[in-house]
Amino acid sequence: MALVFQYGSNISSDRLNSPDRLQGDAVPVGIARTMDDFELDFTVWSRSNSCAAADILPGxxxxxxxxxxxxxxxxxKRDTAGGRRSLDAIEGEGTNYRRVHIALEDARGTPIENDVITYVAITRRAGLRTSLEYCHHIISGLQQHDVPSHYIDYVKERIVANNPGLRDEVKQL
Incomplete structure (x- = not known):
């Protein structure tokens, strides 16, 4: 089994395990946070979502x-999925995102010793706008998994910073 850190729309178990994605084969282990500092942003265009998708920028x-x-x-990987849709295909690995290793800690601050992968943007672009539908997956996933409310507030701020037109709707999420 691979350990995968999801921070964008696939944080939602319903979305990640939907019939057109991993069909129930992604098992949530728990919440985690990066050991290094990052900024959540929306820097990559997703054709399938028709909006800017989430990325984490180091620093x-x-x-x-x-x-x-x-x-x-x-x-x-695409070449081992045996006719199923792979996570690499879902994430757009090789076109929009690249698969990388990431250092995490659990909710108590204990480092996760196992090898963990995530996906980050290959080419980041400014000026892209995310959508309410896409961000609803992120917020509902954070809520579903009981991520601390201060972080959910931060994500809402990042969404509005990216697309100010969503301010009123994001408050309702």
């Missing part, structure tokens, strides 16, 4: 929270 910022999933190894 100034804060610890990014997300959900750690166990996913069968064969469902990670």
């Amino acid at each position: 100034a910022g804060r610890k990014v929270w997300g959900v750690l999933y166990e996913i069968p190894d064969y469902l990670i």
